[in-house]
Amino acid sequence: MTLLSIRSRTTTGDGQTAGTVPLAIAHDYLTQRGGAERVVLALHKAFPDAPIYTTLYNPENTYPEFKDCQIITSPLNHFKIFRKDHRLALPLLPFFSSRLKVDAHRVVVSTTGWAHGFDVPQDALVYCHSPARWIYLTDQYLGNRLNKGLARIFKTMRPFLRRWDRAAAMRLPNYVANSSTIQQRIFDVYGKRADIIFPPHSVQDGQQQEPIAGLEDFMERGYFMIVSRLLPYKNVQYAVEAFSGLDHQLLVVGAGPMLDELKSMSTPNVAFVSNISDAQMRCAYAGSTALLAVSHEDFGITPLEGGAFGKPTIALQAGGFLDTISEGINGAFINTPSVQDIRKAVQELDSQQYSAEAIKAHVKRFSEERFIDQMKARLVQTS
Structure with a gap:
């Protein structure tokens, strides 16, 4: 018996299965x-x-x-x-x-x-x-x-x-x-x-992209992007607050119990979208300036997804991002997820200093x- 020779089986009405x-x-x-x-x-x-x-x-x-x-x-x-x-x-x-x-x-x-x-x-x-x-x-x-x-x-x-x-x-x-x-x-x-x-990471450049309806004008002007479940420990609330008063835009992609609260505290340069298709996600990554990854993550996959499109990441210097971010190659670290640190990093980021090809080469290690x-x-x- 090999691991690849797996037979299918049926499910009964009570959730039980027929056959091992x-x-x-x-x-x-x-x-x-x-x-x-x-x-x-x-x-x-x-x-x-x-x-x-x-x-x-x-x-x-x-x-x-x-x-x-x-x-x-x-x-x-x-x-x-x-x-x-x-x-x-x-x-x-x-x-x-x-x-x-x-x-x-x-x-x-x-x-x-x-x-x-x-x-x-x-x-x-x-x-x-x-x-x-x-x-x-x-x-x-x-x-x-x-x-x-x-x-x-x-x-x-x-x-x-x-x-x-x-x-x-x-x-x-x-x-x-x-x-x-x-x-x-x-x-x-x-x-x-x-x-x-x-x-x-499974998001790839070169595949079909689909615009996100209602956000066409927003996305044409360039934006930072955060992809996250909307939970307290993800620190999205600090990223949203950090963009208040900035000339830059922020696109928040995610769903969760904090959605209404985050919308209520956001300014017009912040947009929200949930449950988008993979083709729409690829479009969002491709049009972004850079990713924000400011939560305490066990691994930290969004820098790799954005990196497949040659985009750098501003990441919290903790947790899984220590494995996925090589500073100066595919991103820069911040010390804390505070409003001040996020805002300063966004203002100082020069996406032109990053090589899209070097970023893509880095993320291939995580195929x-x-x-x-x-x-x-x-x-x-x-x-």
Whole structure:
């Protein structure tokens, strides 16, 4: 039996599956668009017949390519409220994650906190984007915007969640980290030593581009661009505030619970767009002056996506950006995500000092083909 000879199978009405397959993919939830979901799509490309197990799936809010995949969900997926906001399912996720049986001989797990707790074989390969932020980096992840009811529930459950999470991690020996930052965090939290396989970027120059309706005039004048989920720890609020009073424009691409708040604090030189197609994203990258990446990221993929179009990045000197930014080659660092540091860097950036060809050469080190080859090789090593 080889890893590539994967048979398809059917899903019954109650979410159960018929027959055990050679290999399956597991992921926390498919309810949003982000780097972790891009990794799952790359894994699907590597193993196109492998079913994808997940707790929740919202096809309208994640990448449309998942509609061509075989998605197997937990019973939680029957509830629209949880598909709309997975955070509301927090008290239930440990129970339903532990009981989601992945019916396969081998499993590749993509996780930021739940999928490594699925019922998977002990030799599963765990690709860890980060130990759960909401458990171990609570203040950074949630900021001060968690409503009081959820805050009380979370405070009560956090000791239990930590025990559940560590027990899940201790059961599975084969961990891979997505960056040097996460490699250290895995050791600090779980005591595990993990190799690094950098995730891929999949946005490519030279492919079809599509203008974003309603923003044609805005995009013709040039703009900085930030691509992010709109959550407190992403620091988009500071970038939006930094552009107040500047002659430069900012395009914010992303969705999340802070959208209305960010719009209310923005000035006319800031525009927002959500859930755009890949062709529209390529158009946005191609027309930008530079990227902003000012959050505490586990890896930091947007500089690579922008870099595929030869665009430099202003990045926070922390986390995953230490792996993806080579200062003076594909970007410049700021020390803090403060309004002052962001504004100063934007005003001082001279995009002409960067070589588009040098930037493109740098980001080729993080190709999808390289990621797939390394993941397949690691699967063979652990079989």
